[in-house]
Amino acid sequence: MILTTRRLELRPWNESDAEVLFKYAKEPDVGLNAGWKPHVSVSESIDVIRNILSRPETYAVCFKGENDPIGSVSLHLKGHTDLTDRDDECELGYWLGKPFWGRGIMPEAANEMLRHAFEDLGMSKVWAGYYDGNDRSKRVQEKCGFIYQWTTQDVDVPALGERRVGHVSAITKEAWHELMDENCEKKAQLYYKQKELLDTFLKSGAITQAQYDKSFGDLTKKMGFGE
Numbered sequence: 087m088i089l090t091t092r093r094l095e096l097r098p099w100n101e102s103d104a105e106v107l108f109k110y111a112k113e114p115d116v117g118l119n120a121g122w123k124p125h126v127s128v129s130e131s132i133d134v135i136r137n138i139l140s141r142p143e144t145y146a147v148c149f150k151g152e153n154d155p156i157g158s159v160s161l162h163l164k165g166h167t168d169l170t171d172r173d174d175e176c177e178l179g180y181w182l183g184k185p186f187w188g189r190g191i192m193p194e195a196a197n198e199m200l201r202h203a204f205e206d207l208g209m210s211k212v213w214a215g216y217y218d219g220n221d222r223s224k225r226v227q228e229k230c231g232f233i234y235q236w237t238t239q240d241v242d243v244p245a246l247g248e249r250r251v252g253h254v255s256a257i258t259k260e261a262w263h264e265l266m267d268e269n270c271e272k273k274a275q276l277y278y279k280q281k282e283l284l285d286t287f288l289k290s291g292a293i294t295q296a297q298y299d300k301s302f303g304d305l306t307k308k309m310g311f312g313e
């Protein structure tokens with residue numbers, strides 16, 4: 087399955103992605119924050135694609151129109167998460183290549199994964215966790231509407247052979263729907279405010295009809311209200 091957002095395409099991982107996976111997964115700041123060891127070779131990356139990234143609901147994050155993955159996002163279903171053993175709950179996991187941090191890419195991908203989890207897969211709750219100190223991941227969860235649940239002092243991080251403090255958050259289907267409704271309302275208000283401003287500019291002669299048409303078209307497209 088392929089999922090799309092404004093800037094991204096989320097598609098299954100292929101073995102041919104191994105070199106680009108290695109490029110980003112060898113960077114210690116990526117894996118260590120997520121609880122896994124940095125990759126040491128392309129052949130390790132191939133193994134990871136075969137054994138981990140080929141699991142259900144695991145997607146390579148790509149920019150639209152580009153084939154190279156820049157990160158990964160997944161829903162860990164029952165049996166692949168310690169946070170729940172229910173069929174209708176899962177855990178969101180993600181990482182992004184370091185050059186792409188700080189552009190809101192993961193919140194955009196994670197939001198689509200939430201939509202997919204609730205609307206396509208029939209999930210009633212999505213869990214997420216982050217290790218103490220990983221404020222970037224904490225922010226992703228906050229920005230997507232996850233609510234803090236609890237902290238565990240002594241979480242086992244098997245891949246690294248260590249124990250860490252872990253924080254857990256979750257979002258229910260109901261809370262997600264409320265958030266979507268709220269966002270739609272905010273978006274509509276913004277749209278009409280900006281349109282009103284353009285109307286005023288046109289009326290006062292500050293912009294021409296052609297400039298108005300262009301700006302109005304751009305606004306409609308940006309807001310996703312047009313074709």
Ligand SMILES: CC(C)(COP(=O)(O)OP(=O)(O)OC[C@H]1O[C@@H](n2cnc3c(N)ncnc32)[C@H](O)[C@@H]1OP(=O)(O)O)[C@@H](O)C(=O)NCCC(=O)NCCS
Pocket residue numbers: 115116117119120180181182183186187188189190191192193215216217220221222223225226229
């Ligand atoms: C967590 C991660 C996926 C965030 O993705 P992202 O697309 O960069 O997310 P955002 O752009 O929304 O940035 C999140 C926060 O990171 C911080 N940030 C922004 N730019 C940054 C940069 N260039 N370098 C470091 N941190 C930055 C900001 O505090 C930002 O929050 P803000 O928007 O409130 O200011 C990414 O940092 C990552 O892959 N980290 C390593 C793996 C990992 O931790 N995975 C999650 C395991 S639980």
